[in-house]
Amino acid sequence: MKNVKSIFKREFLGYFATPVAFVFIVIFLLLSGAFTFQLGDLYERGQADLLPFFGWHPWLYLFLIPAVSMRLWAEERRQGTIELLMTLPVTIPQVVVGKFLAAWAFTGLALLLTFPTWLTVNYLGQPDNGAILAGYAGSFLLAGGFLSIGACISSITKNQVIAFVISVVVCLLFMLFDLPDVADVLSGWVPTVLIDAVANFSFQAHFQAISKGVIDVRDLVFFFSLITLFLFANGLILDAKKAD
Amino acid sequence: MSALLEIRSLSKAFGPLKAVSNVSFDVQKGEVLGFLGPNGAGKSTTMKMVTGFVTPTSGDVRVCGHDILQAPVEAKKRIGYLPEGAPAYPDMTPLSFLRFIGEIRGLDGPMLHDRIDEIVKTVHLEGVMHQPIETLSKGYKRRVGLAQAILHDPELLIMDEPTDGLDPNQKHEVRNLIRRMAAKKAIVLSTHILEEVEAVCTRAIIINRGTIVFDGTPTELEERAPESVTKNRLDWVFRTLTSDEADAPQPIAAPAHLQKVAKR
Numbered sequence: 001m002k003n004v005k006s007i008f009k010r011e012f013l014g015y016f017a018t019p020v021a022f023v024f025i026v027i028f029l030l031l032s033g034a035f036t037f038q039l040g041d042l043y044e045r046g047q048a049d050l051l052p053f054f055g056w057h058p059w060l061y062l063f064l065i066p067a068v069s070m071r072l073w074a075e076e077r078r079q080g081t082i083e084l085l086m087t088l089p090v091t092i093p094q095v096v097v098g099k100f101l102a103a104w105a106f107t108g109l110a111l112l113l114t115f116p117t118w119l120t121v122n123y124l125g126q127p128d129n130g131a132i133l134a135g136y137a138g139s140f141l142l143a144g145g146f147l148s149i150g151a152c153i154s155s156i157t158k159n160q161v162i163a164f165v166i167s168v169v170v171c172l173l174f175m176l177f178d179l180p181d182v183a184d185v186l187s188g189w190v191p192t193v194l195i196d197a198v199a200n201f202s203f204q205a206h207f208q209a210i211s212k213g214v215i216d217v218r219d220l221v222f223f224f225s226l227i228t229l230f231l232f233a234n235g236l237i238l239d240a241k242k243a244d
Numbered sequence: 245m246s247a248l249l250e251i252r253s254l255s256k257a258f259g260p261l262k263a264v265s266n267v268s269f270d271v272q273k274g275e276v277l278g279f280l281g282p283n284g285a286g287k288s289t290t291m292k293m294v295t296g297f298v299t300p301t302s303g304d305v306r307v308c309g310h311d312i313l314q315a316p317v318e319a320k321k322r323i324g325y326l327p328e329g330a331p332a333y334p335d336m337t338p339l340s341f342l343r344f345i346g347e348i349r350g351l352d353g354p355m356l357h358d359r360i361d362e363i364v365k366t367v368h369l370e371g372v373m374h375q376p377i378e379t380l381s382k383g384y385k386r387r388v389g390l391a392q393a394i395l396h397d398p399e400l401l402i403m404d405e406p407t408d409g410l411d412p413n414q415k416h417e418v419r420n421l422i423r424r425m426a427a428k429k430a431i432v433l434s435t436h437i438l439e440e441v442e443a444v445c446t447r448a449i450i451i452n453r454g455t456i457v458f459d460g461t462p463t464e465l466e467e468r469a470p471e472s473v474t475k476n477r478l479d480w481v482f483r484t485l486t487s488d489e490a491d492a493p494q495p496i497a498a499p500a501h502l503q504k505v506a507k508r
């Protein structure tokens with residue numbers, strides 16, 4: 001536990017040692033603002049809620065989260081610091097969890113900094129703040145899901161660009177699983193049970209449910225098992241190929 | 245008393261390349277072992293296996309009785325390791341870096357503070373403690389790596405080319421440091437500087453193409469050279485033992501104790 005904390009601390013502060021944190025947070029805030037107010041018609045809808053705001057988050061995360069996760073392991077490999085880390089008296093799960101939590105906390109911070117949007121809707125009307133809180137929770141879970149995928153993929157390569165591109169593609173797949181088009185394409189080929197099963201892995205469905213203010217245990221279980229699964233794979237990959 | 249480091253028939257293959265084959269030796273407390281060999285001989289690979297970074301193809305490593313694969317955390321607690329090239333987080337300052345390593349090594353509070361102060365004086369990092377590591381010169385980076393390796397006063401110290409990139413003053417200081425620490429530890433260091441072996445090592449192992457070709461004291465190593473060689477006698481022996489050409493200066497029969505190793 002102490003080791004997880006030390007690794008978390010180093011990693012989290014690491015974001016602020018470079019312009020990474022600043023650039024990420026500014027771009028995240030600009031884009032989420034632009035999407036919500038311009039494209040999402042927050043004002044014109046005449047409803048005081050944050051549905052348009054949260055509706056864009058999966059698409060924002062699709063590019064921004066891999067940009068955060070790509071460096072998690074690829075950079076350790078490139079700098080050679082992975083040799084240092086893996087010869088310290090820490091276990092692989094401690095390092096994997098510490099690093100993941102740091103990245104998650106960092107995206108959580110960016111998410112918290114969108115509070116002016118929340119202030120705006122409260123100023124304009126009387127939104128259901130409980131639903132908004134659920135939306136934030138859902139968005140945070142979604143970010144965690146994307147991050148765990150990105151972390152796992154980052155552990156495969158020492159090239160951050162490769163880590164970024166593969167992560168975007170895999171995350172996109174997870175977002176598209178339940179689109180009607182995808183289901184159509186698959187319908188002739190695979191049994192319906194399988195389509196339903198695959199659709200059940202879609203981020204969108206689980207995220208939308210939560211962001212509408214309905215926190216269902218099944219959606220929570222989905223995100224937490226997804227994160228666990230990918231972090232587990234992350235650990236296995238590291239164990240199998242620490243040095244090369 | 246059993247050895248601090250026990251290595252038994254350690255091998256590592258990268259595809260068809262046998263980087264290390266069937267290497268066995270023990271290192272006792274008080275020994276300073278110079279690990280020599282030409283480029284690509286397998287020195288770094290052996291050290292990476294000893295410290296648990298590279299998984300051996302076969303063979304065992306025990307550190308203070310703890311198997312590096314079965315009880316990695318227990319073994320790693322007792323090792324201080326300076327990897328080749330002294331990697332460190334470039335964005336961190338030496339101070340934050342050493343604090344991080346110290347915390348992981350189980351030091352904290354005033355104890356960690358005092359220990360860092362002490363180490364900083366030992367390897368002369370005063371003045372650069374608040375500068376990002378990426379802006380440090382090569383020699384200073386190496387010192388940070390050295391500081392990191394000895395921070396927790398490990399029983400077994402493994403250093404891959406510790407004096408590479410240091411100025412003559414620092415080389416001298418590091419050698420003194422090694423001599424001072426020697427009594428309480430087992431130290432393994434790799435180097436390409438043969439004088440260093442004479443200066444600090446109690447024992448030398450030469451490996452060539454992944455196998456041990458010499459294991460003995462520096463004096464024994466020097467005595468391998470015939471009387472006719474008067475200058476750079478260690479160089480002469482090193483080249484003779486590790487040259488692959490057919491016209492090598494005089495083939496030398498495998499030393500008696502190596503035949504023992506092979507039988508084990």
Ligand SMILES: Nc1ncnc2c1ncn2[C@@H]1O[C@H](COP(=O)(O)OP(=O)(O)OP(=O)(O)O)[C@@H](O)[C@H]1O
Pocket residue numbers: 243244258261263281282283284285286287288289290328
């Ligand atoms: N990850 C790897 N994949 C493939 N081959 C490798 C890998 N690491 C090392 N090797 C090979 O193993 C051999 C031994 O390398 P090693 O780094 O141990 O040599 P060394 O004795 O430390 O050399 P130097 O004096 O140059 O540091 C070399 O031929 C090297 O190319």
Ligand SMILES: [Mg+2]
Pocket residue numbers: 287288289328404
């Ligand atoms: Mg080497």
